[in-house]
Amino acid sequence: MSNVINVHELTRRFELPDRDVVAADSISFHVGAGEVFGLLGPNGAGKTTSMRMILGLLKANSGFAEIHGFRSDDQPEEVKRRVGFVSSSAGVYQWLTAHEMLSFFGDVYGMSPEDCEARIELLSELLGFEKFLHRRCAGLSTGEKQRINLARAMIHDPSVMIFDEPTLGLDVVGSQVIFRHIDLLRDQGKAIILCTHRLEQAQRVCDRFGLLHEGKLVLGGTLAELQQQTGRQDLVEIFVDIIEGKYSSKEISAPEESSV
Numbered sequence: 001m002s003n004v005i006n007v008h009e010l011t012r013r014f015e016l017p018d019r020d021v022v023a024a025d026s027i028s029f030h031v032g033a034g035e036v037f038g039l040l041g042p043n044g045a046g047k048t049t050s051m052r053m054i055l056g057l058l059k060a061n062s063g064f065a066e067i068h069g070f071r072s073d074d075q076p077e078e079v080k081r082r083v084g085f086v087s088s089s090a091g092v093y094q095w096l097t098a099h100e101m102l103s104f105f106g107d108v109y110g111m112s113p114e115d116c117e118a119r120i121e122l123l124s125e126l127l128g129f130e131k132f133l134h135r136r137c138a139g140l141s142t143g144e145k146q147r148i149n150l151a152r153a154m155i156h157d158p159s160v161m162i163f164d165e166p167t168l169g170l171d172v173v174g175s176q177v178i179f180r181h182i183d184l185l186r187d188q189g190k191a192i193i194l195c196t197h198r199l200e201q202a203q204r205v206c207d208r209f210g211l212l213h214e215g216k217l218v219l220g221g222t223l224a225e226l227q228q229q230t231g232r233q234d235l236v237e238i239f240v241d242i243i244e245g246k247y248s249s250k251e252i253s254a255p256e257e258s259s260v
């Protein structure tokens with residue numbers, strides 16, 4: 001499988017008045033087309049910092065990330081064109097309807113009005129928001145807004161999707177909509193990074209994992225590989241071990257054709 005996302009020794013330090021924090025410490029991994037990579041870790045592990053660097057929103061101290069061969073530090077516009085980013089903190093435009101907001105973003109990505117309209121129709125059907133397509137976003141529930149956010153991130157049909165806590169604040173049904181959609185995107189051949197604290201869903205939906213702790217990737221691989229490495233059955237148990245400091249840092253090895 002050829003790699004769509006390549007992250008190579010990505011490092012970022014923050015200088016605080018009393019100390020330095022290494023939020024990402026030489027992080028390396030890859031994600032191929034049709035693969036969901038779970039970048040998981042406890043609070044403060046460095047997930048958001050890593051994703052911001054991959055998206056070209058934050059400069060690395062060293063190392064780099066590439067999307068389809070475009071480096072996010074050198075060619076952030078090429079990267080943004082190919083990536084859809086969904087986070088729990090992204091807001092909707094309260095004064096616009098969902099349709100107006102999606103049309104606006106389609107225009108930003110240079111889509112023709114006809115293509116954009118067809119895409120909105122498809123996405124509203126897929127994500128089940130036809131009913132509130134013409135309602136102002138201000139009046140929508142958290143779950144309804146998140147469906148619109150997901151559609152916004154996908155309006156330009158990017159080949160890479162990055163999800164940062166996409167189900168925060170959503171109920172079981174709302175979360176299922178998002179996770180089912182991640183399954184669908186994988187089937188369409190997208191390369192996907194998922195950061196979430198919902199470990200059971202992550203365990204079900206992700207093909208491979210990178211487990212972060214204090215800025216370092218301490219474990220990596222498929223669930224079967226993680227089980228073999230740790231002797232634990234599920235991610236919750238592995239997480240508890242990580243938080244208790246059981247594992248030292250280890251870089252995820254380069255891809256092999258036979259691996260996942």
Ligand SMILES: Nc1ncnc2c1ncn2[C@@H]1O[C@H](COP(=O)(O)OP(=O)(O)OP(=O)(O)O)[C@@H](O)[C@H]1O
Nearest residue numbers: 014021022023041042043044045046047048049050
């Ligand atoms: N702008 C910043 N200035 C200083 N320190 C920062 C900054 N951004 C992140 N950090 C620190 O870097 C570390 C990693 O933070 P990051 O937000 O990447 O973690 P996370 O894994 O996304 O956590 P969470 O699951 O809580 O969202 C934390 O110690 C955090 O306090």
